[in-house]
Amino acid sequence: MTFPERFSNLPEYAFPRLRTLLDAHAPGGEVRAMTIGEPQHAFPDWVGPVIAENTAGFGKYPPNDGTPELRSAAAAWIKRRFGAVVDPATQVMALNGTREGLFNACIALCPEVKNGKTAVVLTPNPFYQVYAVAAQAVGAETVFVPATRETGYLPDYAGLPPEVLNRTAIAYICSPSNPQGAVASRAYWVDLIALAEKHDFQIFADECYSEIYRHDAPVGALQVAQEVGADPERVVIFHSLSKRSNLPGLRSGFVAGGPRSIAEIKQLRNYAGAPLPLPLQKVAERAWGDETHVIENRAQYIEKFKVADEVFGGMQGYKGPEAGFFLWLPVANGEAAALKLWQQTGVRVLPGAYLSRDVNGTNPGQGYIRVAMVAPINDMRRGLIQLRDCLYE
Structure with a gap:
């Protein structure tokens, strides 16, 4: 064999x-x-009681996309936290951990060919390893862009040759960054979104560390995209309860973006996804609604x-x-x-x-x-x- x-x-x-x-x-x-x-x-002391109150949910198949209540809780949190507006029915999907989402979104949204050539996926270097593996899974060319002290520990995608940018389908960016803890400023997001609009690629914004910060709350990619009037499909964001709520074992997060992008990711989930059990979705719904x-x-x-x-x-x-x-x-x-x-x-x-x-x-x-x-x-x-x-x- x-x-x-x-x-x-x-x-x-x-x-x-x-x-x-x-x-x-x-x-x-x-x-x-x-x-x-x-x-x-x-983690919050109400997690156990919420699971106990909803144990009957283990006897049912959970909805693939997340319950309407969970998706509404995530959309409401996006509005409170970033001032961005998304439709919970068409622009949010629950994830079984954001690693799943960061991988499967590339599978669902990355074309094999861009402008007649092999598509490119951009990733910072260093980076969360799922970015490169997702690109390899779809047969894209991965371009590793240094994120060093000289670049403020964020990748300078604008410095890439036009030939690479014209083939780029997806650019991963992590802010706050893992491992360096750097935060993309509003100006950084404005420039990156403008670059993506010019060369017609999508930004996958891994924002899993957004709620752990010293001083000012990090600016969000979707927030800036809506402020500048970018194509609604331009930015896809990923968030998790692992770091925000100390619930890494819950395996719960969400992806949000344009309706067409989320529809494609949902379609893949229909065939190859692993939805979160209902009692855990109830915990996630409560967690996104609580800031204390x-x-x-x-x-x-x-x-x-x-x-x-x-x-x-x-x-x-x-x-x-x-x-x-x-x-x-x-x-x-x-x-x-x-x-x-x-x-x-x-x-x-x-x-x-x-x-x-x-x-x-x-x-x-x-x-x-x-x-x-x-x-x-x-x-x-x-x-x-x-x-x-x-x-x-």
């Missing part, structure tokens, strides 16, 4: 790769996992930002994140630093190169490690001090 080689040339996923690097070596102290962006703050727990959660992260600034404030090259919950720390070599840290302290971090791709012999994540600030604050403080003393003293 022969198998397709569509994904055979993908690099190993980041976390199995990390296990290969570290697990043959004994930790140098109490293990502190600071690798995965899995929130550890408490979000404000409390953000306050905890603000205190963590302060701790990171105290620990690394005098370190050359340190830049505290604007938003999100990762530190993107400069080192000579990410793999060597992660291995040294593990062997000498037991602190476990992710080499930045595992989130990036080599382009022309250069990997923009090579000189970094990513550190997740998700543990309880005192545990996190101890881990950061150990990291500083091991790698920077």
Whole structure:
């Protein structure tokens, strides 16, 4: 039997790769996992009761697109948070986690050919790995665009050659960015939307970290698109309850965009989707309607930002994140630093190169490690001090 080689040339996923690097070596102290962006703050105390009240829903097939109540709750949140207006019936679809949405939207919306040539999908570099895998699944050419200190940790898509932009079908952008915590300004969104209008491509805005920030709430892509009067199909946004509400195990998010785009994504869901069980949709509906727990959660992260600034404030090259919950720390070599840290302290971090791709012999994540600030604050403080003393003293 022969198998397709569509994904055979993908690099190993980041976390199995990390296990290969570290697990043959004994930790140098109490293990502190600071690798995965899995929130550890408490989720709202009403989650269990809502599930219990709706357990009969496990006996029914859930609606593929999300219940009308859930889609209305998401649309109402978009209006409150961003001032953007979407029709919950035609412009919102519930997701079984945004990774599903970010992948399947590319399957549903990316053409095989653009202007007579292979379609291009743009992605920042470093990036959330599902972007590139989605592009590869549809046979598109992936163009990795550096998101470095020199570019404000956001990709400069406007700097690409016209030949590439004219073939571009989709541009992924993450704001606040994972791993660097950079926030796209309104001016950045205006310029990117204008570029997309000029070259007729769609923007997939991964905004999963939008509710974790230090100062001002990040501007949203759909918000700006509506303000400037862009084509309603130009921007597709993705949001999640994993970070906002500390519910990564709920596997709940939503996608919103133009009616034609959402119709295509819904059509794919009809055949290949995995809708959220009804009791969990009830939890998601409640979560999108409640901001109290979000404000409390953000306050905890603000205190963590302060701790990171105290620990690394005098370190050359340190830049505290604007938003999100990762530190993107400069080192000579990410793999060597992660291995040294593990062997000498037991602190476990992710080499930045595992989130990036080599382009022309250069990997923009090579000189970094990513550190997740998700543990309880005192545990996190101890881990950061150990990291500083091991790698920077």
